[in-house]
Amino acid sequence: MKLSFKHVYKIFLDVIFPSRCIICRSFFNGDRFPDLFRIEKTDLTKISFHEVMGRFLCPDCLHNFSKVESPKCTVCGFMFKSRQGEDHVCGKCIKNPLKYRKARAYGLYDRALRTSIHRLKYHQKTYLAEPLGLLLFSTFINNWKPEDIHVIIPTPLHNGRLKKRGFNQTFQLIKNWPEWLKESGLDSFHVMIDQDILFRKRKTKAQVGMGQKERIANIKGVFEVRNRAKIASKNILLIDDVLTTGATANECAKTLLKNGAGNIDVLTLAHTERHII
Numbered sequence: 134m135k136l137s138f139k140h141v142y143k144i145f146l147d148v149i150f151p152s153r154c155i156i157c158r159s160f161f162n163g164d165r166f167p168d169l170f171r172i173e174k175t176d177l178t179k180i181s182f183h184e185v186m187g188r189f190l191c192p193d194c195l196h197n198f199s200k201v202e203s204p205k206c207t208v209c210g211f212m213f214k215s216r217q218g219e220d221h222v223c224g225k226c227i228k229n230p231l232k233y234r235k236a237r238a239y240g241l242y243d244r245a246l247r248t249s250i251h252r253l254k255y256h257q258k259t260y261l262a263e264p265l266g267l268l269l270f271s272t273f274i275n276n277w278k279p280e281d282i283h284v285i286i287p288t289p290l291h292n293g294r295l296k297k298r299g300f301n302q303t304f305q306l307i308k309n310w311p312e313w314l315k316e317s318g319l320d321s322f323h324v325m326i327d328q329d330i331l332f333r334k335r336k337t338k339a340q341v342g343m344g345q346k347e348r349i350a351n352i353k354g355v356f357e358v359r360n361r362a363k364i365a366s367k368n369i370l371l372i373d374d375v376l377t378t379g380a381t382a383n384e385c386a387k388t389l390l391k392n393g394a395g396n397i398d399v400l401t402l403a404h405t406e407r408h409i410i
C-alpha cells in the first residue's frame with residue numbers, strides 16, 4: 134500500500150494527539166483534515182451530520198443524533214408521531230395560528246446536537262460555530278427559494294448577556310453565509326444579515342423548565358425594532374439555535390410584523406423532541 138504524506142501525517146497526529154470527543158471526552162481517530170469545508174466541492178443539500186461533526190464527536194456519540202424528517206407540520210416544522218403520509222398543517226397550528234409562515238430545524242435537540250450547541254454557547258467552543266453553521270446553511274438552502282428571503286436576523290441577546298458571553302451564538306452560526314453562497318454558486322440569494330434591526334429591551338429569566346404559558350408571559354413585549362425602514366414589506370428569516378415552544382420566535386415575529394415587515398420565517402439548528410398528531 135502506498136501512503137501519501139497526508140496519510141502518514143494523519144497517523145502521526147492520531148498517535149501523538151488523538152481527537153477527543155466533545156461529548157463523552159473519549160479519544161478517537163477522527164478526520165482532522167478540513168477538506169470538508171471546501172464548499173465548492175461539496176453538495177450542501179446532502180451534507181450529513183456524520184460528515185460535518187465526525188471531527189468532533191466519537192462514532193458512538195455521532196449516533197445519538199436524529200434529523201428532522203417528513204412527515205412534519207408545514208407550519209411549525211415539528212414531526213408527526215405517525216411516520217407515514219405527507220407533510221401537512223398540524224392541529225395545534227390550525228387552532229392557534231402562529232405569527233410566522235413556517236419554521237424549519239435541522240435536527241432534534243437530542244444528545245449529540247444539544248451537547249454540541251451547549252459546548253458552543255456555554256463553554257466558549259467557538260470553533261463549533263462553523264460546522265454547526267454549515268448544517269444550518271444546508272437546511273436553509275433545502276427549504277427556501279432565493280426570492281423568498283430579503284433579510285436574515287439572528288435572534289438578539291440582551292446586551293448584558295451578550296457582554297457576559299462575549300458573542301451571539303446565533304450570529305456566529307450565520308456569519309459565513311454570504312461567503313458560502315458565493316462559493317457554492319448560489320449568488321442569487323441576495324441575503325443581507327442584519328443585527329441592527331431587532332433588539333431586546335430588557336433581560337428575561339432563563340426559560341429552561343418553563344411551560345408554554347410562562348414562556349409567553351416571560352417574553353411578552355421584550356423586543357423592539359430600531360430600523361423600521363429596513364424591514365418595510367420585506368420577507369425576514371429569523372435565526373435561532375433552538376426552537377422549544379416557539380414563544381420567543383413568535384414574539385419576535387409579532388414585533389417585526391407590527392413594525393411593517395412582510396412575512397416572517399424561522400430557521401433553527403434544532404427543535405425539541407415534540408411529536409405532534
Ligand SMILES: [Zn+2]
Pocket residue numbers: 154155156157158159190191192193194195
Ligand atoms: Zn463520544
Ligand SMILES: [Zn+2]
Pocket residue numbers: 206207208209210211222223224225226
Ligand atoms: Zn404545526
